[in-house]
Amino acid sequence: MKKITQIPKLLLFALLLIPFAGKAQLPELNILEIHDAVGLPQSTVVIDVEMQINDIMNSFQLDIPLPSGFSYIDGSVVLNPMRRVDHNVYANTLPDTNILRALVYSLTNATFLGYTGIVISFKLTTPTQTGNYMLEPENCIMGCPHCVNGIEDCIHGMVSIIESIPLTSGDSNCNGSVNVMDVITTVKYMLGDNPQPFCFENADVNGDGNIDITDVISTVNIIMNMR
């Protein structure tokens, strides 16, 4: 039985927000970008979508035709709490297709927090064959208070399905990159939420066999020192 240190939820999220409160440089374009990810055959992979904006935006939508063998796991889409105000996210596969449509909006037309970073993540089941698979987004739209569609680029991502996933310190959701969604995944694990997928060895950054707040802080440090 792995030991879990319990820490009040509020304290954890307060700690998490500190390093992300800094003022970032404004991106040059309004972009949605699907990050590259890695996963195992016949397993689950977490796909992160980043939103970079140099303008205020309140909503977005995109379609992702899923390669054969992949399917969207219903209900798996989540918003990054560091970018969300009162936004809602919906995702589902369009009827009789394998096209995933994701839609994020606010009933009060609230604008997203921050200018860069992951905005949503979702999970796909993976095919039996190893290889590289492209996720090419289509019909990308960003809604802003004074525009029809503010998006300037919508960038594809590649999912590499490989036989075994190398150990990557901090990559607690095992998708090959370390970002805020790993911090959220590790915190969820500490709170007993049983996040899936979860890579204990990656999450245990200091390698002491326990997952606790020091691993969360170490993960934040990895992210803040990455280019």
Ligand SMILES: [Ca+2]
């Ligand atoms: Ca990750």
Ligand SMILES: [Ca+2]
């Ligand atoms: Ca540890």
